[in-house]
Amino acid sequence: MALTVGLRPLTRALLRPWARVPGAALGRPAAGSGDGVRCFGSPRVLVEPDPAAVGVAVMKMRNPPVNSLSLEFLTELLISLEKLENDKTFRGIIITSDCPGIFSAGLDLLEMYGRDPAHCAEYWKAVQELWLRVYLSNLVVIGAINGISPAGGCLLSLSCDYRVLANNPKYAIGLNETLLGIIAPFWFKDVLVNTIGHRAAERALQLGFLFPPSDALQVGIVDQVVPEDQVQSTARSVMAQWLAIPDHARQLTKNLVRKPTADRLLQQRDADIQNFVRFISRDSIQKSLHVYLEKLKQKKG
Numbered sequence: 001m002a003l004t005v006g007l008r009p010l011t012r013a014l015l016r017p018w019a020r021v022p023g024a025a026l027g028r029p030a031a032g033s034g035d036g037v038r039c040f041g042s043p044r045v046l047v048e049p050d051p052a053a054v055g056v057a058v059m060k061m062r063n064p065p066v067n068s069l070s071l072e073f074l075t076e077l078l079i080s081l082e083k084l085e086n087d088k089t090f091r092g093i094i095i096t097s098d099c100p101g102i103f104s105a106g107l108d109l110l111e112m113y114g115r116d117p118a119h120c121a122e123y124w125k126a127v128q129e130l131w132l133r134v135y136l137s138n139l140v141v142i143g144a145i146n147g148i149s150p151a152g153g154c155l156l157s158l159s160c161d162y163r164v165l166a167n168n169p170k171y172a173i174g175l176n177e178t179l180l181g182i183i184a185p186f187w188f189k190d191v192l193v194n195t196i197g198h199r200a201a202e203r204a205l206q207l208g209f210l211f212p213p214s215d216a217l218q219v220g221i222v223d224q225v226v227p228e229d230q231v232q233s234t235a236r237s238v239m240a241q242w243l244a245i246p247d248h249a250r251q252l253t254k255n256l257v258r259k260p261t262a263d264r265l266l267q268q269r270d271a272d273i274q275n276f277v278r279f280i281s282r283d284s285i286q287k288s289l290h291v292y293l294e295k296l297k298q299k300k301g
């Protein structure tokens with residue numbers, strides 16, 4: 001599904017610097033990617049065809065230290081997703097992390113703290129775009145969740161068709177925005193309700209639950225919990241099951257199920273952006289973000 005991506009100028013501007021990175025240009029083996037393995041991506045996103053599964057790409061998030069979803073990272077993810085959607089040799093994507101212990105720390109707090117309204121608007125448009133592109137993807141998208149996955153990281157996971165989580169008690173997952181003194185927007189809420197049901201979502205959202213793997217499985221926020229060294233192989237075998245379904249029938253069904261939820265945002269993207277800018281710019285919210293960022297720093301001792 002072609003989505004209006006208002007990032008063209010930004011994309012061009014952001015891509016220009018790394019286009020000079022040897023081998024990192026889209027379509028050529030990235031430096032260090034191994035001889036002959038045709039992969040593509042960018043400094044923060046490595047996309048490799050799965051050598052053991054025809055038509056499957058593994059998209060590795062590598063924005064250290066915590067795969068926080070910065071504007072640049074979002075843009076690179078969007079470019080890689082668009083390229084995969086347009087490359088008919090690919091039918092499925094496994095999204096995983098190259099940052100040990102972290103799937104994604106969620107939205108980059110520094111993109112929302114101390115920023116002017118124009119930047120916040122541009123950032124939020126990219127957040128919307130990433131969700132829409134993953135949630136409505138024609139490809140089978142499987143989350144191989146090999147680390148902690150709060151807030152925006154949880155949203156990315158929930159937007160996949162299937163979620164495999166490593167059985168490590170540190171790898172909690174959930175929409176914890178209230179713990180930061182902020183809130184999840186309606187479309188984050190909608191995806192959680194669609195996944196775990198209204199009452200469970202209501203409680204989890206209000207309390208900012210981060211579910212450890214056993215609870216995540218029980219509440220249904222993930223589909224499978226496996227030993228850490230089996231996450232990728234499990235994702236691959238689930239992918240094979242999903243790719244056994246004729247693409248067209250599966251894509252029409254996915255759209256049938258997901259379009260009403262996506263339409264709620266698509267019909268009011270600008271209003272949602274303005275709502276976000278107003279909310280995040282409030283003094284009280286900026287103060288909450290400041291307190292939370294300080295806590296993260298103090299945690300390091």
Ligand SMILES: CC/C=C\CCC/C=C/C(=O)SCCNC(=O)CCNC(=O)[C@H](O)C(C)(C)COP(=O)(O)OP(=O)(O)OC[C@H]1O[C@@H](n2cnc3c(N)ncnc32)[C@H](O)[C@@H]1OP(=O)(O)O
Pocket residue numbers: 065066068102104105106107108109110148150151152153176177180182183184185275276279280293296297299300
């Ligand atoms: C109307 C709608 C309005 C608003 C909608 C807003 C929706 C928001 C969605 C979000 O996603 S908000 C982000 C929520 N994320 C979190 O709460 C996670 C915060 N991070 C952590 O809990 C931990 O960092 C960790 C992910 C568990 C990893 O811990 P670890 O000890 O391994 O690393 P450390 O904490 O030292 O962090 C390293 C480094 O990274 C910085 N960091 C961490 N998370 C973020 C983040 N989300 N954004 C920006 N930066 C982040 C952290 O401060 C450290 O930085 P430093 O090295 O410079 O000190």
